[in-house]
Amino acid sequence: MRKQIIMLPGDGVGQEIMEGAKAVLNAVAGEYHHEFVFHEHAIGGDAIDRYGTPLPEETVKACNSADAVLLGAVGGPKWDDVEPRKRPERGLLGIRKSLGLFANLRPVTGFSSLVHSSPLKTEIVDGCDILIVRELTGGLYFGTPSERRDEGNSVVDTLQYTRAEIERIVEKGFEAARMRSGHLTSVDKANVLESSRMWREVVNEKAKDYPEVTVEHLLVDAAAMKLITNPRQFDVIVTENLFGDILSDEASVLTGSLGMLPSASLRTDGVGLYEPVHGSAPDIAGQDIANPLGMILSAAMMLRHSFGMEEEAAEIERAVNETLEGGFHTVDLDLKKGKIVGTQDMAEKVIENFSTKSISNAICSSYM
C-alpha cells in the first residue's frame, strides 16, 4: 500500500519524537512491503518564526490532500507573549477545524511493566485498558456568544450541539465498543444540563442499531470518581468536548507517564490527525531524552484507523510492550530497574523487537 503522510513536528521535543516515529514507520514499511511517502510542514511556533503565522496555507493544503497527518506538539515559552489569535495553539485548533476532525480517540493502556509508576495502587490500575472517545468540535469550546458583558462584570459561554453532531460522535463510540469488548459508557450531566439530556436521548436511540453493545449512562462527576477508584470497569467511554478533555487528562495518570499516551482525531472518511497527548516539553527539548512512545503509538493508531493496517499497528504495540518488558525506558518512566536510553535509541529498541527483521527492504521516501 502506498500512503502519503504529512509530518508536522512543531515545537520543543516535536522534532525528536517525530524522528523516532518515522524510523518505526520505515521499519513497518519494510516488513510489510508498504510505501510511506513523508512530507514535512511547519506548524505552531516554528511556523510563526518561519512564516509569521502558526498555520501556513501551504500546511493546510498539504494536510487536506494527505492520507493522514502526524503531529508532534506546539507551543513553548518563546511564543507566550504572542497575541492570542497568532499563538502556536491556534495552529493546532486551526488544522483540526480545517480537516473537520470531530472525534478524538484516546486509548489509556496500562503496560504491565509500568503499573508501579502510576500514583494509584497497582491492584487498581493493573490490566486497565480504556478508550475515551471525545467530541472535538462542539460544545462550550466553540459555542457563541462567549464574552464578557456589563463592563466585565458578567460573563457568558455557550454550550451548543446539533443532534447531527451528537449522532456522529455517539456512532464512533458504538463502533469502537463493537470492535472491543462490546460495552459503552456514555458520560453526561443529564441531571442538570439540557444538552446532556439530548445527548442521552441520542445514545438510547443509537443503541437500537447496536444490539451487541451494552450501554451504561454515567454522570460526569461519578465517572471522574470511578476512573480512579475502579478504572477496569470501563472499556469505551463516549462523551462531549469539555467532559472528554477533563476525563482523558485524569485517565492519563493511570498509565504512569504523559509521554506514553497516543491520540487520534478523526472524521468519517478515515482521514485523521495523530499526535501524542503531551505538549512540547520545552524543559527537555533538544536533549534526546524525551519519551518517543506516545508519538510511536500515535503512528500505530494511524495505521489502524486511517490505513486499515490492524496487523501492522498491533505489531508496533507489541514491540513497544516488549521493549518495556525488556527493561528499556526513557528517563521519565520510573522503572527502578532496567536501562535508561535516549529518544532515538528507544525507537531503535522498538524496531529491534519487531518479530520479523526485514527492515532493510524498507521502501521510504522523504520530502521537506
Ligand code: NAD
Ligand atoms: P508538557 O506536556 O509539554 O510537559 C509537562 C511535563 O511532562 C514536563 O515536565 C515535560 O518535560 C514532561 N513531558 C512531556 N512530554 C514528555 C515526553 N515525551 N517525554 C518525557 N517527558 C515529557 O506540558 P506543559 O509543560 O504544560 O506545556 C509545554 C508547552 O506545550 C506549552 O506551550 C503548552 O501550551 C504546549 N502544549 C501543547 C500541546 C499540544 O501540542 N497538543 C498539549 C499540551 C501542551
